[in-house]
Amino acid sequence: MFSKYIGDKNFYRRLLGIAVPIMLQSAISNFVSLLDNIMVGRVGTEQMTGVAICNQLFFVYYLAIFGGLAGAGIFTAQFYGRGDDEGVRHTFRYKVWMGTILVVGAILLFTTFGRELIELYLSSETSVGDVDAALRYGLLYMKIGLFGLPGFAVTQVYAGTMRDCGRTTVPMAAGITAVLTNLVLDAVLIFGLGPFPTMGVAGAALATVIARYVEASVVVVYSHAHADILHYMKGLYRTLFIPGNLTAEITKKGMPLLFNETLWSMGMAALTQCYSVRGLEVVAGMNISNTISNVVNITFFSMGDAVAIIVGQLLGAGKMKEAKDTDTKIIAFGVFLGCISSVILVILAFTFPQVYNTSDMVKTLAKQFLLVQAIFTPQIALLHTTYFTLRSGGKTIITFIFDSMFVWVVAVPVAYILSRYTGLYVVMVFAMVNLSEITKAIFGLILVKKNAWMNNLTEMK
Numbered sequence: 001m002f003s004k005y006i007g008d009k010n011f012y013r014r015l016l017g018i019a020v021p022i023m024l025q026s027a028i029s030n031f032v033s034l035l036d037n038i039m040v041g042r043v044g045t046e047q048m049t050g051v052a053i054c055n056q057l058f059f060v061y062y063l064a065i066f067g068g069l070a071g072a073g074i075f076t077a078q079f080y081g082r083g084d085d086e087g088v089r090h091t092f093r094y095k096v097w098m099g100t101i102l103v104v105g106a107i108l109l110f111t112t113f114g115r116e117l118i119e120l121y122l123s124s125e126t127s128v129g130d131v132d133a134a135l136r137y138g139l140l141y142m143k144i145g146l147f148g149l150p151g152f153a154v155t156q157v158y159a160g161t162m163r164d165c166g167r168t169t170v171p172m173a174a175g176i177t178a179v180l181t182n183l184v185l186d187a188v189l190i191f192g193l194g195p196f197p198t199m200g201v202a203g204a205a206l207a208t209v210i211a212r213y214v215e216a217s218v219v220v221v222y223s224h225a226h227a228d229i230l231h232y233m234k235g236l237y238r239t240l241f242i243p244g245n246l247t248a249e250i251t252k253k254g255m256p257l258l259f260n261e262t263l264w265s266m267g268m269a270a271l272t273q274c275y276s277v278r279g280l281e282v283v284a285g286m287n288i289s290n291t292i293s294n295v296v297n298i299t300f301f302s303m304g305d306a307v308a309i310i311v312g313q314l315l316g317a318g319k320m321k322e323a324k325d326t327d328t329k330i331i332a333f334g335v336f337l338g339c340i341s342s343v344i345l346v347i348l349a350f351t352f353p354q355v356y357n358t359s360d361m362v363k364t365l366a367k368q369f370l371l372v373q374a375i376f377t378p379q380i381a382l383l384h385t386t387y388f389t390l391r392s393g394g395k396t397i398i399t400f401i402f403d404s405m406f407v408w409v410v411a412v413p414v415a416y417i418l419s420r421y422t423g424l425y426v427v428m429v430f431a432m433v434n435l436s437e438i439t440k441a442i443f444g445l446i447l448v449k450k451n452a453w454m455n456n457l458t459e460m461k
């Protein structure tokens with residue numbers, strides 16, 4: 001029983017060797033986002049709400065990039081596991097093309113419909129804050145933030161490929177450099193320290209854009225300067241051609257992931273919009289709770305990346321039995337970390353909201369949202385690791401049904417009906433939406449147990 005779910009020292013040494021750099025990068029990144037959020041929150045509720053809404057919209061783009069590159073990433077991990085450098089080059093080139101398409105599409109969308117998208121989250125009938133001011137700050141943040149979208153895509157193409165090949169230290173270092181840059185510039189530009197002017201929301205946006213390009217510069221320069229280690233960098237841009245059969249296979253496996261990540265993130269945005277009809281203070285309270293929970297939950301979120309990398313490489317090497325055993329232990333460890341995160345969230349729920357310069361109503365809502373999140377955190381950890389298990393073997397159609405389809409068929413309708421047609425307290429609406437995902441967790445465990453995800457995709461080259 002214990003040997004099935006708990007590994008030996010060598011297992012955890014390898015697992016943490018992969019996960020800890022990702023964990024540290026995510027921790028620092030989310031911690032700086034936390035400080036950024038607090039700094040903007042110290043300026044005012046409307047500023048914090050406008051930025052939070054804009055970041056929710058940018059989140060859809062970020063997930064679209066992750067999803068668009070994830071299909072190629074599955075093949076990258078398996079080609080690397082087989083020792084096929086040319087295969088890795090082909091997947092890298094695919095990521096370049098996909099990233100370019102998504103960047104152009106996102107910029108066109110936000111420049112054309114940015115105002116309308118932000119207005120979806122602003123309900124003047126139920127809000128106690130200044131809705132017009134929140135809209136103005138959101139548009140300002142979006143206008144500047146658009147310049148950082150290409151930098152994010154470049155980083156994900158290079159850093160994602162390194163992670164797929166098991167090299168997580170350099171992306172971590174790049175992320176740390178970027179977030180420290182962001183942190184310093186936030187303080188300087190938001191509050192106007194030293195000779196710099198007080199820019200408020202505009203300063204927060206500018207700091208983020210600069211940090212995006214700092215991170216991209218680190219991973220690009222390192223990759224090309226260390227082609228002797230990263231063998232796939234040799235002759236990488238000699239051509240951008242990708243073999244037709246491989247392009248077809250990556251697209252076949254990757255499109256469901258692109259649609260899944262995009263639709264899932266849009267589903268999260270739709271859920272936030274459902275809650276937002278209850279007032280501006282609900283958006284602010286949820287922003288506070290999500291910000292701190294993202295920091296706490298990085299431990300088990302990193303287990304998903306570990307599944308993608310370790311299990312993906314084992315599948316590519318044809319080690320099916322070892323892949324299954326490794327995956328079971330990672331899932332168990334991820335749920336264990338989720339339980340620890342749950343306890344931490346309960347403690348923080350009573351203290352963290354107090355650091356914000358906002359109303360007592362917003363602080364109370366933030367505390368209550370955090371307590372609900374704490375209850376369902378182990379469930380989220382289970383869902384996260386099972387999702388990456390199915391994805392590691394290329395079962396992308398199933399992951400699409402498992403993830404985004406569930407959000408749109410179950411979670412969004414539940415939130416929409418309860419928020420608009422009942423008088424149920426908004427925190428209870430949030431709890432009911434999370435409760436509905438129990439069926440999804442059971443479904444995920446059944447799919448993992450059936451072993452249908454155990455596929456070697458490199459044989460299709």
